[in-house]
Amino acid sequence: MSFVASKIKSLRKNQFFKNVAVLSSGTAAAQLIPIAAMYILGRLYGPELQGVYGIYVSITGITQQIACFRYDYAIVVVDSDEEAGGAFVLSASLSALFSAVIGLAMWPFISNVGAALKLTGGAEYTLWMVPLTTFICGLTNALNYFNVRFEKYKVISISNIIRVSVMVVAQIGLAFLGFGYWGLIIGQFLSFLFGNLRMLMTLKGRIHRSMFHLSFLKQVARKNMVYPKYMLPSAIANSFAMNMMGVFTQMNYGAVMNGYYSLINRILGQPLQLISNAVSQVFLQGASADKHNGKKLSKTFSTVTKWLIIISVFPFGILLLWGEPIISRFLGEQWRPMAEYLRYLIPLFMVRFVVMPLTNTAIALGRQKATMVWQFFLLAVVLIPSLLTMVIPMTYAQYLLAASLPMAAAYLIFYRFCQKIVKSIA
Secondary structure (H helix, E strand, O other): OOHHHHHHHHHHHOHHHHHHHHHHHHHHHHHHHHHHHHHHHHHHOOHHHHHHHHHHHHHHHHHHHHOOOOHHHHHHHOOOHHHHHHHHHHHHHHHHHHHHHHHHHHHHHHHHHHHHOOOOOOHHHHHHHHHHHHHHHHHHHHHHHHHHHOOOHHHHHHHHHHHHHHHHHHHHHHHHOOOOHHHHHHHHHHHHHHHHHHHHHHHOOOOOHHHHOHHHHHHHHHHOOHHHHHHHHHHHHHHHHHHHHHHHHHHHHHHHHHHHHHHHHHHHHHHHHHHHHHHHHHHHHHHHHOOOOHHHHHHHHHHHHHHHHHHHHHHHHHHHHHHHHHHHHHHOHHHOOHHHHHHHHHHHHHHHHHHHHHHHHHHHOOOHHHHHHHHHHHHHHHHHHHHHOOOOOOOHHHHHHHHHHHHHHHHHHHHHHHHHHHHHHO
16 A cells, blocks of 8 residues: 555544544635636726725624634533533624624714725725624634534535625625625625524524523633633734734725735635634644543644645645736736735745644643733734834835734744643643
8 A cells, every 4th residue: 555545544534634624625615616706706896996895804804803702712612512502602692792882882983993994985884894794703603613512514514615605696796786895895794694594503402591591601601711811812912913914004005905915815815714724623622622632632733734734835835936827817917916915925824824723722721821922922023013114114015024924933933832732741
């Protein structure tokens, strides 16, 4: 038997990789749809329209990570299914409450916020979609983790396919109806709404009336206070770090540049992010189960690292070498300048793809405080060059390098930390 064949056979016997394969198969199928649709969407929505959409994605990328106050992580980690159900109800309730607070808080200042973000000519009203999207995305996170707990990976895969199918059909259809940037925003909102319907079915028979009692929810909240105490600040820092570049691009370089950056995020980030998230969700569940079996966890950690590196080399290598002809032919000539900026961001996205799923090791092993410290370090790393653009003239290429390379280094530092704590219990 050849070396490759023996490796494939061993992977087939590995339950962790079976679960990842189920989750990633739906992910892969789901990603073929929006990738193919970019050929049409790139021509229907130019850089400026994508820039308005990009700032909406950046803001909701921040708010959705805060929505559940990190109690969604507790759904997977807690010992009993009853407590997991309570954590789900608590997460969904907090998401609704937080979204309502956002809407009320920004109501008097919508024009001012729009002006600060260079959203004018009616584009500032897209900010009203932020609270709605925050709620639906918070619910999506809670449903995802609830399905992960019960190993309903096929359900998550089907939901991913439904979500991206609805998004693509809605965005293309609304473009032909002349909705402009609203077509992109409404299409994304509808995708989460319809994608959740399949995952909601998992709740049947597992969520009971007693889980809605305020006394029970308070008990769950107090018992799992470590998640909002340490992981909520981490989530805030992380979401700002992940989306800060998009916000500062819009503010300092305009909607066209943000359109380039937004599409780069989707080309580099979304397809690989869903694969990375699939690994991350399964790894969190596996690490939580194996946290008292150090040797098994250490082996899984090393194997996952190796395969994530192998998977990342091919797509990132192709884009690094032939990004410009691929972009101009696939998206249209108006997107050709984007190829230059894409090259500068490849190292960051490649490192993030490999490291992010493995950071769940720290969570599963109770290192929430260390995770929080690292997230704030990551935020500082991207915030410093972003603020410097307001006082020191930088080209956009210089800004991307100044922000992305230190971020990549910060990810590698935390990877080494996770590797050490796994080895310490092996």
